[in-house]
Amino acid sequence: MASEASIEPVSSKTAEATDWDRLIEDVIVRSTRESERKQDRSRRTEKQILNAALRVFGRDGISRARIADIAAEAGISTSTLYEYYASKEDLAYEIPMTHLSEFFASFRDATTAEMTAREKMLVYLTMSADYAREHSEWARLLYLEIWPSVFVGETGLQANIDDFTRIIRHLVEQGMEEGWIRRDTNKYETAALIVGSVNQTIITWLLYRKPKNLTKAGVEMAERIIRMLELEAAQT
Amino acid sequence: MASEASIEPVSSKTAEATDWDRLIEDVIVRSTRESERKQDRSRRTEKQILNAALRVFGRDGISRARIADIAAEAGISTSTLYEYYASKEDLAYEIPMTHLSEFFASFRDATTAEMTAREKMLVYLTMSADYAREHSEWARLLYLEIWPSVFVGETGLQANIDDFTRIIRHLVEQGMEEGWIRRDTNKYETAALIVGSVNQTIITWLLYRKPKNLTKAGVEMAERIIRMLELEAAQT
DNA sequence: GACTTTTTCCGAATATTTTTCGATTTTATT
DNA sequence: AATAAAATCGAAAAATATTCGGAAAAAGTC
Structure with missing residues (x-):
């Protein structure tokens, strides 16, 4: 029994690590869009459009932003923009991808196979808040505008946003195995609690710039939630 | 000392109750808009527009919805609609009010002065989820669309949405006095944790109709958060 | 009840913004 | 250099939001 116990966790840990790596790689692949443009000039234009759109959308919001402004900001004609994106909505929904893949990649780089799910969770939540602070227009x-939108479902973006919470759910499952999250709780509920709390902090900051230090607030919120989950798990 | 102790809580409880009543009444007054129209016919038209707008915005989203469709649905001409609301945006931002005041009022009616903040909190969160389920188009x-919008700040709606979280913060403060929320925690952080968790549950349901039973999920989430806060407070 | 004033409503015109189209220019290929 | 493919643009069309002047309906006055 003792020998079994000493072997079981190791093999399961390996399996988990593989699962985990596969999940992260999948997520990164799904969120990475390589350009289908043939000419360099065109790929440059593509980037100019995305940069301009990020600025204008960030400043005016999707609804108020005008295609003509974005085109002007990108230094091209309005009709050229339509050569790249079929509509304003399409363009808007393309933007989150650009940074999401970068975020997922830097999260992968910030974690190692030796880390526990608890440590990874803390890093993930902390990085989410910090990334939002660093890229506030994008955030x-x-x-x-996009995350809560009713119509995300009609775009390819849906999967990428789902991936964000899928990672949390995976970590919640591992957290149950590690024993710091109660096994008899609903993992979707737990994920909603974690994601909701951190997102609320980020949203409040984006709207009111309060609390002043989002990085600090993100860390504190993340630590507090994890601590509370541990206390819950410690209950008999 | 014993007599003081028996008096103190009572007087403070009375003060709290008054504060609380004043807060709720303020909130209800702020969210109630009485029509400035002179004729009955006009007040009827006003309601028809709001109902039509709720349906069309709920179905198509603010950005895709067309004023002409809303007017048709309301059985009036497009130009008449402009007699009532200056722009599409103005109309969109007017809608949440209609139900918010009703929600606040039914919350007031569902609570009594004898209830503890803990009980009130549970009722508030539960009712939030349940109200969203009952009025899903509005929710x-x-x-x-509206809550997270960057531009809510420019409208009178801001105050009403803030009131929603103001009530939570007030209950958090009372919860600290009652002793089931740690006094050495940040009340804004605690409020964000509570609001974020419940909202995330509601949003997920609105987008995916999961979990199936929002009422049940709302109650469970609310009870769980409160229980977790209690455990946190019980820590030395 | 006829007259006047106010309020409400609508059709037609205007303004703004998105989107399409055909022609032109630039780049890659042979 | 000739040809094909890709990318760009200006001008026109389409879709939508918004304004305006006057007609219809209701309310007030005598």
Whole structure:
């Protein structure tokens, strides 16, 4: 029994690590869009459009932003923009991808196979808040306009946003195995609690710039939630 | 000392109750808009517009919805609609009010002065989820389009949405006095944790109709958060 | 009840913004 | 250099939001 116990966790840990790596790689692949443009000039234009759109959408919001402004900001004609994106909506929904893959990649780089799910969770939540602070225009667009939008479901973006919470759910499952999250709780509920709390902090900051230090607030919120989950798990 | 102790809580409880009543009444007054129209016919038209707008915005989202469709649905001409609301945006931002005041009022009616803050908190969170389920078109508009919008700040709606979280913060403060919320925690952080968790549950339901039973999920989430806060407070 | 004033409503015109189209220019290929 | 493919643009069309002047309906006055 003792020998079994000493072997079981190891093999399961290996399996988990593989699962985990596969999940992260999948997520990164799904969120990475390589350009289908043939000419360099065109790929440059593509980037100019995305940059301009990020600025204009971030400033005016999707609804108020005008295609003509974005085109002007990108230094091209309005009709050229339509050569790249079929509509304003399409363009808006393309933007979150650009940074999401970068975020997922830097999260992968910030974690190692030796880390526990608890440690990974803390890093993930902390990085989410910090990334929003660093890329506030992008975050504004994602958290305040796109994430909650009714129509995300009609775009390829849906999967990428789902991936964000899928990672949390996976960590919740591992947290149950590690024993710091109660096994008899609903993992979707737990994930909602974690994601909701951190997102609320980010959204409040985006809207009111309060609390002043989002990085600090993100860390504190993340630590507090994890601590509370541990206390819950310690209950008999 | 014993007599003081028996008096102190009572007087403080009375003061709290008054504060609380004043807060709730303020909130209800702020969220109630009485029509400035002179004729009955006009007040009827006003309601028809709001109902039509709720349906169309709920179905198509603010950005895709067309004023002409709303006017047709309300059985009036497009130009008449402009007699009532200056722009599409103005109309969209007016809708949440209509139900918010009703929600606040039914919350007031569901609570009594004898209830503890803990009980009130549970009722408030539970009712929030349940109200969203009952008025899903309205909730879609509020939670998915308006609440997170960058531009709410420019409208009178801001105050009403803030009131929603103000009530939570007030209950958090009372919860600290009652002793089931740690006094050495940040009340804004605690409020964000509570509001974020419940909202995330509501938003997920609005987008995916999961979990199936929002009422049940709302109650469970509310009870769980409160229980977790109690455990946190019980820690030395 | 006829007259006047106010309020409400609508059709037609205007303004703004998105989207399409055909022609032109630039780049890659042979 | 000739040809094909890709990318760009200006001008026109389509879709939508918004304004305006006057007609219809209701309310007030004598």
